[in-house]
Amino acid sequence: MGFRIFLISSVTIGKNLGNNINNNKKEPDRLESLSDEMLMQMVARNDLDQLKHLFQRYKKRMYNYFLRLTFDPDLSEDLVQNVFIRVIKYKNSFNPEYPFKSWIYRIARNVFNDDYRARTKVDDHVEITEIPGEVLTDEKSSEEKEREKVLMKAIHQLPPEKRELIICSKFQGMKYEELAEIRETTVGAIKVQVHRAMGQLKEIYFQYEK
Numbered sequence: 001m002g003f004r005i006f007l008i009s010s011v012t013i014g015k016n017l018g019n020n021i022n023n024n025k026k027e028p029d030r031l032e033s034l035s036d037e038m039l040m041q042m043v044a045r046n047d048l049d050q051l052k053h054l055f056q057r058y059k060k061r062m063y064n065y066f067l068r069l070t071f072d073p074d075l076s077e078d079l080v081q082n083v084f085i086r087v088i089k090y091k092n093s094f095n096p097e098y099p100f101k102s103w104i105y106r107i108a109r110n111v112f113n114d115d116y117r118a119r120t121k122v123d124d125h126v127e128i129t130e131i132p133g134e135v136l137t138d139e140k141s142s143e144e145k146e147r148e149k150v151l152m153k154a155i156h157q158l159p160p161e162k163r164e165l166i167i168c169s170k171f172q173g174m175k176y177e178e179l180a181e182i183r184e185t186t187v188g189a190i191k192v193q194v195h196r197a198m199g200q201l202k203e204i205y206f207q208y209e210k
Contacts, residue, residue: 036100
């Protein structure tokens with residue numbers, strides 16, 4: 001995955017805060033075994049060097065999250081960078097009593113929504129002509145891949161809020177409890193929202209199938 005060097009941005013921001021990231025310092029093995037929450041607490045105390053562990057843990061899932069929302073690999077890489085820049089910017093707002101995963105996904109949602117509003121003026125349903133190969137499953141047959149392409153196009157026609165629900169619940173394996181935490185709502189509300197999103201997706205999918 002051709003990510004631009006994230007630590008360069010971290011160093012720049014770290015210097016502005018009066019901290020330097022020592023890229024040559026070998027991290028003790030114990031740091032890699034620390035929880036996300038513990039690492040983020042260290043980052044919040046201006047130990048920005050520890051952010052690289054969180055970046056390694058979350059860069060792929062963040063990229064996949066944005067790729068399925070945008071179908072744009074280059075844009076997805078940019079949005080991943082923006083997420084971690086905001087992690088640094090808002091590090092003091094992290095509450096270790098709650099999961100880091102929920103916190104970073106809330107940041108990711110805001111990053112996507114800000115970008116979407118900037119790029120989209122009227123039409124929420126942007127027709128796509130090409131599906132990035134990274135989105136498709138390699139092991140499937142040609143016929144299965146064609147059906148998968150139709151499904152991806154149908155997902156892309158959903159409004160962003162419903163598209164995100166499908167991606168998180170069906171492709172990123174999030175539980176309703178996690179989605180409720182991220183969206184700051186109830187599990188019951190999430191179940192209803194996912195059910196409605198799936199219903200609309202089925203309608204769009206079968207229209208493509210005709």
